[in-house]
Amino acid sequence: MKTLLYKNTTISYSDSGKGNAIVLLHGFLENKKMWKEYVDFFSEKYRVITIDLLGHGESEPLGYVHEMEDNANVVNEVLKNIKIEKAIIVGHSMGGYVALAFAELYPDKIQKLVLLNSTSKEDSEERKLNRTRAIKAVKQNYASFVSLAIANLFSENNRTRLAEEIEKVKTEALKTPLQGIIASQEGMKIRKDREWILKENRFPVLLILGKKDPVLNYEENLSQIEDTTAELASFEDGHMSQIENKEELKIALSHFFE
Numbered sequence: 001m002k003t004l005l006y007k008n009t010t011i012s013y014s015d016s017g018k019g020n021a022i023v024l025l026h027g028f029l030e031n032k033k034m035w036k037e038y039v040d041f042f043s044e045k046y047r048v049i050t051i052d053l054l055g056h057g058e059s060e061p062l063g064y065v066h067e068m069e070d071n072a073n074v075v076n077e078v079l080k081n082i083k084i085e086k087a088i089i090v091g092h093s094m095g096g097y098v099a100l101a102f103a104e105l106y107p108d109k110i111q112k113l114v115l116l117n118s119t120s121k122e123d124s125e126e127r128k129l130n131r132t133r134a135i136k137a138v139k140q141n142y143a144s145f146v147s148l149a150i151a152n153l154f155s156e157n158n159r160t161r162l163a164e165e166i167e168k169v170k171t172e173a174l175k176t177p178l179q180g181i182i183a184s185q186e187g188m189k190i191r192k193d194r195e196w197i198l199k200e201n202r203f204p205v206l207l208i209l210g211k212k213d214p215v216l217n218y219e220e221n222l223s224q225i226e227d228t229t230a231e232l233a234s235f236e237d238g239h240m241s242q243i244e245n246k247e248e249l250k251i252a253l254s255h256f257f258e
Helices: 032-042 068-081 094-105 125-140 142-151 163-173 178-189 195-200 218-225 246-257
Strands: 002-006 009-016 021-025 047-051 087-092 110-116 205-210 231-235
Touching: 002 068, 009 032, 009 068, 021 032, 021 068, 021 094, 032 047, 032 163, 032 246, 047 068, 068 094, 068 178, 087 094, 094 110, 094 178, 094 195, 110 246, 125 142, 125 178, 142 163, 195 218, 205 218, 205 246, 218 231, 231 246
Parallel strands: 021 047, 021 087, 087 110, 110 205, 205 231
Antiparallel strands: 002 009, 009 047
């Protein structure tokens, strides 16, 4: 693993393979380790970069609110550090929000964009309220909050089938510092609506959604790509397509990367 300093904060990332650059951005309560199987698979043909976002994995928190723009600037610093001028950006969930902020701040650095179980829409008032409740809950019982939050990302029928995988995700999630969790929730709560980025068609976009996603309503999120050139890939399971639909995801990404 490699590190750099951004505003006196340690940022951890990995850099594997050669070829066109692909940047993989994890979601809330995840870290760059979640991409290991995909790094192994895609680094045979591409240069694959994974980054621990602020307050996740081995990257330190930066203050009490991690705005999506803060994380986008971290991504930019990593790319500058390893001399990459243009990349395909893949963002899972919160990583998708970061990817969209990056697209707004550094549009010329994006070759293609993948939103994996993510949305360009801002939080509804109900979701903002839920994030405030989540902050209170994690302060009261950290382990219980993290454990429940991870289980709730998977479709119901997969919670037994993938019990072993879910435990591994929980183990990594429990390494996330409390400040990282709170700062990320605060940042997601105030993020801007960026549907206009998908409508501008400045670069190819692939939206990947799970039909049984317990976090993001499938039908509701289809609307963000109406009247755009964005491609859609739909899977039959939940929010964690990188675990629930591994082979389908590899195929969908491979086609889009070409």
